Amino acid sequence: MAMRKRKAQTTPTSPLYSMLTSSSFFQTPPPPTFTKFRPVSSDAPEAIKEVFSKYNENGVMGPEQLQRFLAEVQGEAGVTREAAQAIIDSQREFKHLNVFQKKGLNLNGFFRYLFGDDNPPLDPSLGVHQDMDAPLSHYFIYTGHNSYLTGNQLSSDSSDIPIIKALKRGVRVIELDMWPNSTRTDVEVRHGRTLTTPVELIKCLESIREHAFTASKYPVIITLEDHLTPDLQAKVAKMLKDTFEDLLFYPESDNLEQFPSPEYLKLKIIISTKPPKELLEPKTLEDKDSDLSKAYEDEQWGAEVTDLKSEINAENKIEHDHIEQQFGLEENLDDGDQVPHPPVAPEYKRLIAISAKKGKGELSDYLKVDPHRVTRLSLSEQMLEKAVVNHGSELIRFTQRNLLRIYPKGTRVTSSNYNPLLGWMYGAQMVALNMQGKGRPLWLMQGMFRANGGCGYVKKPDILLFEGPDGQVFDPKAKLSVKKTLKVRVYMGDGWRFDFKQTYFDKYSPPDFYTKVGISGVPADTSMQKTKAIEDNWTPFWDEEFTFPLTTPELALLRIEVHEYDMNERDDFGGQTCLPVWELRSGIRSVALYDRRGDKFKSVKLLMRFDFV
Template sequence: MTADGLLKFLEVIQEEAGATIETAEKILNSVKRLQKGFDIDQFFHYLLSDQNNAFNTKVHHDMSAPLAHYFIFTGHNSYLTGNQFSSKSSDKPIVKALKEGVRVIELDLWPNSNKNDIKVCHGRTWTSPVKLIKCLKAIKNNAFVTSKYPVIITFEDHLDANLQAKVAMMVKQTFGDMLFCPESDLNEFPSPECLKGRVMISTKPPKKYSKSGSVIKRHSIKETSFATNGLSSTHGSHHLHADVLEGDDEESTTEYKKLIAICASKLKGSMKNLPSHDHKVTRLSMSEETLKLSINSHGRELIRLTQRSFLRVYPKGSRITSSNYNPFTGWMHGAQMVAFNMQGYGKYLWIMQGMFRANGCCGYLKKPAFLLGDGNYDEVFDPMALPVKKTLKVNIYMGEGWRTDFHFRHFDFCSPPDFYTKVSIVGMPCDCTRAKKTHKIDDQWVPTWNGNEFKFQLRFPELALLRVVVRDHDPAGEDGFGGQTCLPISELKTGFRSVPLYDHRGDKYKNVRLLMGFNFI
């Protein structure tokens, strides 16, 4: 195949409108050695290479809108290496998350045993601590390795005024000019484009005390407590003593407050008061359980809130094993920060990772138009109210790489694996489907399905993912796991495409991949 032949393939079969003869020659030069064109083996090598990827690898969304108009890749308890109760706290999970494109890092701040320094740990558990300064340095050194767009650090603060002052000093010394510290409360958040290379702090402001100097009564500070028609949900109570602020303490608290770019606040009264936050921008937090209670009667208000302010959703407290929840419950109601245990596992983590492979893995995705305007939200959540926008046709041709990445007895002791592939849609409820699967290929390390075809009708392709899982059939027990991926449908390229697969925790296999075909009809 010559450069002219490859160009025709790119234009007609792959539907790459921007392809040029220079594009074709660059591909040829990267694969061939001395020949003037592709032979069949080299063309096959190209089809399964990263050069023939399934979606756009560059940032291409409009990044000039206010920050609240984006879904943001968000971590929960970002310092934990394992479970929520007894695992080790470390800066390593923070580094890993940032390199994967996570843009919101959460740190729980507690006084150490001597009350003279700050430790980061999951309070009132057996998790071991890590020093705050170590976490801050890890963030500084890795914040913009994968993405140049802003990093947001959320503090869950359990400190007195003196230690808050120490935090302020550490943060300023560590990040310097990287910090974005607005001089006054914001009426609208800046855009990701304006905040490139910047670090933002989000936490609740220091407590206010009476000017008379009297001690305010001991009370409970709760991360979130939303009342919904008499129902409430909380995420632990952290009891703090309120101390008198005098002189230097008051000045120290002011320095801490100056750091806050995104102020965390509480909802006053019931969910009906959500629109009252329209006059200022802020961040509200609620558990996954509270979100489910709230959307039944106040889904419209939640969407309206998230057009200007941030909504952060976090895992319920019973997820001790660091499992996760369905992120679409938050996304479909506009929640920008759907916080996940990135050290966790399972299909919901795969969905989160797949979602944020979009837009060049930069950690920011522009929200769909129906979440940003004054549309008819009743139609959005009525599966029969809107027409089908697109039909996605998926073909599965073959796979390779297992023999290289796995031990030859990993799947079956005496024979090669019996692979099959399952595909499904995850997204808005009206688009979700049950898994469809290919036929089983017996005893093959390089299975060939010859274009098994599946079709999916989509009403919200902009908020849908194609979930792909490969398994090894085991007639005597549970089918073995051969890899997975989740592909953002709004990003898919048409034609024959190479689709790399990932392991249980979302780490990419070195060689395992599928050759698939995508077309919209």
């Protein structure tokens, strides 16, 4: 047991009390006694030995036996003898480790295969396997918020680096806030009315061109928040055309009746913003809303924010307390009040392939579906939370044809995030998160977009795309019957001894790992369970099973986290992953774990079993 895990008693009659009060206590102490770091076992768990005993012949698993195991346990009904032989042959290079026999695999070889990189929970051979010929509105799309920020929303640097990182992860929607530079002769990207430093727009565009299709060949959508005058809009139009050339998608008309498909838009870059004609309309107080104006209302941000509030109030010559847009809709903003402009640049307007909608009136009016025109609407996370209470069906009907973008509330100045499941449950395609952060919302986002070959587009389930005969649509809050039950068995974990220092978790003893397993999905399916903590072991063996009844497996994400138990302090993080249940392979699988930001560990993984009932 680690020294920190027990607290000795110091009563006046205790031996420890006598020691503390004696003069010898103040002499140079002897070296501390460490809990022994036991040799790490690489033996197969008993459950794996039992499986091997069922499928081996004279201590060897040949191609016939392995084929039967793959069909009966792993659920790979169509597997061939040749495929089984290929797996056996792949272990020949480890012959020196005593894992390979002349006719097949021994127990160690079988265990090594199961716990190896060639046995993941998602089938890598599937690639992009969903129908990619449906309209864009039929897909969840990997979306970033304020994609140019390196850190917090108030004072961090704007840069093309986070844009590059996001594209390399497979993000397909990049947001750029465009503002005039200090001399109003050029365009820069920054979070307006904050202390964030700017980056040149052209630098962001060039980086997007270079990295747009490294992770996926499916379209990249650039959402532009436009705070520009018409002359600068014309300059942006030239930048876009000169930078992207034939990659740029030109819409056939101003009013699309249906969005094109991801397949049709492959290797294309798409521009989405509000039509510039809206700059000629009188600006109301609602139009002057921004994320940061909400943030400034929260006193917790201190004097720095108070100063910023004063600057903004003076700049806009309005009472700040009234900057509260009723429905949290994103708007194109100019500095100061709206004044007449010269005619808008037609070449800029022509590049807008996905037109953003400006609604009027009540929220239900925003969500009305125009059968002759599709559009994009943006809602803050707070307004989504309000909308699902009374307008859930309208949200789903709207997103069957139109695009809905959800963005973080303004008080998330530290670039934290919200639970993306709420948006997905109601059909929102563009659930935008701050990609420069870390934490569970991002883990869920990464898990969702591991589906469909990691291409950044995941087909929405049929329940979100169609109406019933009576006009009813899916209700995430409804009490539904269980469609299937997922059983998850956690056998063991390994790899921390390679990826972490010996004293990382505990200074004087090996770690005490436990695993949390749960479902994120519709409210009825959401739950979390955990194993017991295994004390003082770098290679913990749990062998515990958990059962998850699922009413809506089409929207369920399997959450897996490993933590190290600490009695007196916060438990240490030991790895995580999130997996789309609808693509999860049954059977015994090797589950790689990731760090807080979503980067894969070199060695840390779990051996688990998944079964659907």
